[in-house]
Amino acid sequence: MSEFNSLEDLVFSRSFRNWVLNRESSEHAFWENWIKRNPERAEIVKNAKAVIYALHLNTAELSADEIDDEVGKALIRLKEAPRYIPLEGLDGRRGRWRGVLRSPRSWVLVVLTAAIGTGGFFYYRAQAHVRQIFLNRHRPVQVLTADTGREFPLPDGSVARLEKGSKLYFPDQWGSDRTRREVFLEGIASFDIRGNPAAPFYVYTDQIIIKVLGTRFVVSTFPADGRTVVVDLSGKVALYREQDLEAPPGPRNEPEGVVLTPNQWVLYDRREDRIYKKLVAAPEPLGGLDTIIRYERTPVREVFGRLQEEYGIPIQFDERVLDSCLLTVVVEAEPYYKKLDQICKAIGGAYEVIDGNIEVTAVGCK
Amino acid sequence: MSVVNLLGEDLLLWNEYRSGNAGAFGALIRVHYPDLFHYGTRFTRDSDLVKDCLQDLFLELWINRETISETSFVKYYLLKALRRKLTRRIGRSRYTGSWEELHFESIFNGTPSVEAGLIREEGLAELARKMRQALAGLSKRQQEAIYLRYYFDAEIDEIAEIMSVNRQSVYNHLHDALKKLKKSSGKPSRFFLFLPLL
Numbered sequence: 397m398s399e400f401n402s403l404e405d406l407v408f409s410r411s412f413r414n415w416v417l418n419r420e421s422s423e424h425a426f427w428e429n430w431i432k433r434n435p436e437r438a439e440i441v442k443n444a445k446a447v448i449y450a451l452h453l454n455t456a457e458l459s460a461d462e463i464d465d466e467v468g469k470a471l472i473r474l475k476e477a478p479r480y481i482p483l484e485g486l487d488g489r490r491g492r493w494r495g496v497l498r499s500p501r502s503w504v505l506v507v508l509t510a511a512i513g514t515g516g517f518f519y520y521r522a523q524a525h526v527r528q529i530f531l532n533r534h535r536p537v538q539v540l541t542a543d544t545g546r547e548f549p550l551p552d553g554s555v556a557r558l559e560k561g562s563k564l565y566f567p568d569q570w571g572s573d574r575t576r577r578e579v580f581l582e583g584i585a586s587f588d589i590r591g592n593p594a595a596p597f598y599v600y601t602d603q604i605i606i607k608v609l610g611t612r613f614v615v616s617t618f619p620a621d622g623r624t625v626v627v628d629l630s631g632k633v634a635l636y637r638e639q640d641l642e643a644p645p646g647p648r649n650e651p652e653g654v655v656l657t658p659n660q661w662v663l664y665d666r667r668e669d670r671i672y673k674k675l676v677a678a679p680e681p682l683g684g685l686d687t688i689i690r691y692e693r694t695p696v697r698e699v700f701g702r703l704q705e706e707y708g709i710p711i712q713f714d715e716r717v718l719d720s721c722l723l724t725v726v727v728e729a730e731p732y733y734k735k736l737d738q739i740c741k742a743i744g745g746a747y748e749v750i751d752g753n754i755e756v757t758a759v760g761c762k
Numbered sequence: 763m764s765v766v767n768l769l770g771e772d773l774l775l776w777n778e779y780r781s782g783n784a785g786a787f788g789a790l791i792r793v794h795y796p797d798l799f800h801y802g803t804r805f806t807r808d809s810d811l812v813k814d815c816l817q818d819l820f821l822e823l824w825i826n827r828e829t830i831s832e833t834s835f836v837k838y839y840l841l842k843a844l845r846r847k848l849t850r851r852i853g854r855s856r857y858t859g860s861w862e863e864l865h866f867e868s869i870f871n872g873t874p875s876v877e878a879g880l881i882r883e884e885g886l887a888e889l890a891r892k893m894r895q896a897l898a899g900l901s902k903r904q905q906e907a908i909y910l911r912y913y914f915d916a917e918i919d920e921i922a923e924i925m926s927v928n929r930q931s932v933y934n935h936l937h938d939a940l941k942k943l944k945k946s947s948g949k950p951s952r953f954f955l956f957l958p959l960l
Contacts, residue, residue, distance in 0.1 A: 443947045450893035463795045470820040471788050
């Protein structure tokens with residue numbers, strides 16, 4: 397570690413600051429020791445501490461929810477951007493993913509990079525661990541490396557498209573264990589998974605383990621700051637943390653994970669170990685085609701049921717209250733939230749997005 | 763506040779964003795939002811205005827994604843862009859119509875917010891109060907330079923870039939600010955000789 401000779405050396409040292417503001421910090425031993433060895437710097441240390449206390453701000457910070465809302469808003473606005481060319485799904489790269497998203501097979505898009513920086517310790521440990529689990533189970537492994545983005549066929553007939561600089565590890569002896577297909581990913585990749593209910597496909601990443609349950613889906617994970625974002629656009633995808641897979645299975649003999657339905661996304665924060673489940677900014681209909689539906693004296697239950705089917709987003713409402721509601725409305729081919737608005741307006745209700753689901757409240761139609 | 767340097771990851775997301783990946787863009791702004799908001803609210807107490815500016819900034823970044831340059835300092839790029847935007851929104855003078863200097867609001871008024879229990883050493887709380895006063899007495903630009911240096915680990919070049927001033931004046935701001943802080947500690951000490959800054 398470099399020398400700390402001056403007030404500014406100490407004040408602007410992140411390590412010193414951590415120690416001053418948090419006695420439990422891992423730098424504790426280093427600084428106690430350093431101070432003992434440098435008694436002549438006691439005065440500087442004291443001043444530096446005072447400056448750090450003085451610099452401490454007590455400003456209100458935004459909650460994670462508020463930030464997510466703002467980011468969600470921004471993403472909705474992208475759709476309105478003049479040069480935005482609307483494409484299916486979240487990924488706006490012109491043309492590039494169009495074929496992918498329309499593919500009859502299933503695709504996973506996973507982006508993963510190593511996080512650098514402080515706070516990365518636990519992250520690193522976890523990362524090493526998931527990797528270890530994978531490597532212990534599969535030896536030897538083969539590695540695919542991409543210098544430029546390209547597609548690789550996998551032994552089971554699935555295809556992985558690796559982006560520049562990404563690596564994919566898969567076992568040499570894939571065929572021997574037919575109950576699961578497992579790969580480990582470093583970097584960015586899209587997977588075109590061949591559906592096989594007898595052998596689920598697992599993508600191990602440094603932060604989270606993704607299990608493909610269905611046959612048609614798109615997932616993106618964008619980790620940053622120890623976070624992973626997984627977006628599901630059409631099909632069912634399950635996410636597990638490492639400890640979920642190690643824990644005793646739940647009542648249905650399945651590990652406790654988070655299941656995503658289409659148009660939902662999650663943000664997993666490794667350091668907080670929290671999963672935030674959200675809806676994508678602009679949900680897309682699963683069939684790809686938006687339709688105009690004319691309802692005439694149709695029970696609300698049916699209208700919501702149809703919408704849920706169309707977008708795969710669970711809609712919850714009090715059936716007892718809304719049972720009597722008959723709806724006459726034309727649901728235009730317009731963005732999902734507008735459709736919801738329209739229906740809610742017709743029944744004098746409102747909706748909220750809670751944990752990636754829609755919750756409708758209304759007083760009823762009697 | 764997250765000040766973790768995520769250079770590698772940032773770059774990846776930045777390049778993905780520039781090639782039109784909305785998901786990567788979402789992840790990118792999610793990561794930087796807290797810091798951008800914090801910095802923005804240093805110039806105005808109107809947090810809705812800051813949110814608004816950020817929304818505009820994100821939209822512009824998206825529209826111009828193909829012409830946005832590669833940068834190795836994504837966070838500083840964003841901070842600078844936000845500062846420019848805020849200048850345009852709140853810096854415009856009502857009288858002359860010209861753009862005026864953005865005012866970094868003093869963040870160091872009042873007493874330090876660290877819980878008293880944390881400051882155990884004798885005389886330290888008092889010293890911290892003095893330092894706080896000294897900080898509050900610094901010029902806006904000095905305060906901003908210290909803030910960027912302290913909270914975002916920005917180097918002199920980066921501070922100069924964000925504040926749109928030259929390197930030398932950032933150096934001077936920081937140097938003078940530290941000089942005043944040292945002075946306010948009362949006791950002169952040989953270690954307060956001016957050692958090379960940063």
